[in-house]
Amino acid sequence: MKRGAFQRGLSLFWWLMLAFLYLPLAVIVFYSFNSANSAAYFAGFSLRWYERLLNNDQLLDALSNSLTLGIASSIIALIVGTLIGYGMYRHRSRKLGWLIVLIYLPIVMPDIVFGISDMAFFITLDREFGILGPSLMTMIIAHVTFQIPFVALIVYSRFVGLDPTLFEAAKDLYASPFQRARHFLLPTLKPSLIAAFFLSFTLSIDDFVISFFTAGPENATLPIYIWGAIRRGVSPEINAIATLMIGAVVIAAVFSLLFNRRGHAGS
């Protein structure tokens, strides 16, 4: 039947798309277990590249920088972004359209523009006032700037999905402003906050461009280390790092998705 053929065609297209998206990743993962020194052939299963990683101090430093940067920036972005998201919701009836656009804009701004601007900004501050020279601190600030819009939007969309009379019900049931935050806003937001944290963390771990422009000489993150290592020639070790990063990002993204979904299912 014609319709059957069409359905089969659609499903074939789906599998092709998946292959297109994930085949390069699969190749990296596959070769990370290759015992040979080159990616030209597969010599047999081995964990030697993973072992090498554990003894590579530079790489472990980069990993620790990435994690510190990711966690610190995500926590700050979570606090600031949540407050912005709540503010956007509370004052949504006012004509704040252009202000809201300012929050969206960084999401579509090219990273390279952000990175260069951040660098120029920090260099100026350093020159004029002697503060904020390239360091982990400048990287955290730069990461927070691109994480905030995502957190604010997740929090805002959670609030918009809520019955607005819930806010009034909390007041009506004797909750003081502090109690409303503690017993209504935070518990209601919790799944969205966890989702926003994991998304921020994923974005931070993933980022190369902005980190590259704002990092000090001591603060190479994992992507910066990999970039440097590749310039010296592709080592199978890179495959192993990439595989670990894929795993970490997938886990964080799945957490983000699960919690965001749970948050919206409740309303």
Add this chain to the structure above:
Amino acid sequence: MTASATPTDAAQPTEIDNASVRDASAITLRNLHKRFSGDAIALDGVDLEIRAGEFFTLLGPSGCGKTTLLRLLAGLEAPNEGSLTIGGKDVTETPPHLRSVNTVFQSYALFPHLSVHDNIAFGLRMKGIPAAERERRVQEIADFIKLGSLLERRVNQLSGGQRQRIALARALVCEPDVLLLDEPLSALDAGLRTQLQVELQRTQKRLGMTFVFVTHDQDEAMVMSDRIAVLDSGIIQQVGPPHEVYERPINAFVARFMGHVNLFDIQGIHDVTVTTALGELAMEAPLQPGKHGGVMLIRQEVIELGPTVSEGYNGLDGVVKERHYRGSRIEYRLEVNGQPLMATASNLGQRLYAVGDRIKVSIHPEDVVRIEA
């Protein structure tokens, strides 16, 4: 409270409080004005006394200001002018969480992150009621509202009727001076609605609590209320017990809103004879001096239909244009002197008239009433 206080000791003062409150007026509204941004006027000078222990209904079409009035009582809106007293205390400036008032919201507004039990306990917890007493009171209200088996459920697993009950329990458990209900039955289907109307009324009588109920449904208002205030354009048109508002509406708006009426512009009145498009009809009493014009009101159910005109009645000739059979009653749309006239007859097994039948219409002079336009 001292450590030696027993539950009975604790219970007694509240009983006395309730009794003393009941003597006083529960709610006094003085000259309340509320304007929203732009020139929308929601309330335009409302004066009202609501007695303690009363089932009081704010009735009106959408946009009449009834919900705004309820929100002012809850403290969710602040008036632009006027004052508001609840239980003898001026609460005009008091924020909602410090008022002894609870609301059953139209959407129920149950917290999705909490179980049924925790939803009901929320107000008590915020007030700082100790856990043991909180548990006792939640159990008590759960038995009272008959939702014991639902306590551990999440609220998104419940039906509309169950949510309504829980919203009611969550407000009642706080034992407020006044319970506010914002169209709490409007989302339910007709059968459940009728059942819950009766249940709500019973609950109110058993607790002796002051209920202020908002609805746009005049049947609902009449079934449940001790007194009704009919609102239009932010102004209270009439306040009174259901039978008074229904039978003696003060003006054409109230009459039309309560329903089942025929209204005709008055063209002239001489002594006890009133002239309208329907013809000349006799009234019971002459018009009070100083009043003229207005509208003639004839309720649909006072009109008698038959082959002859009854003794002492106004008689008119009519033709049946439409018949609506409703089981317990039959509605006829008649044409009298070229004017439409609605008549409702109780179904007592009498003969049904068919469309096109010519009949005599009898209206007692007592039932011909002049009201303000």
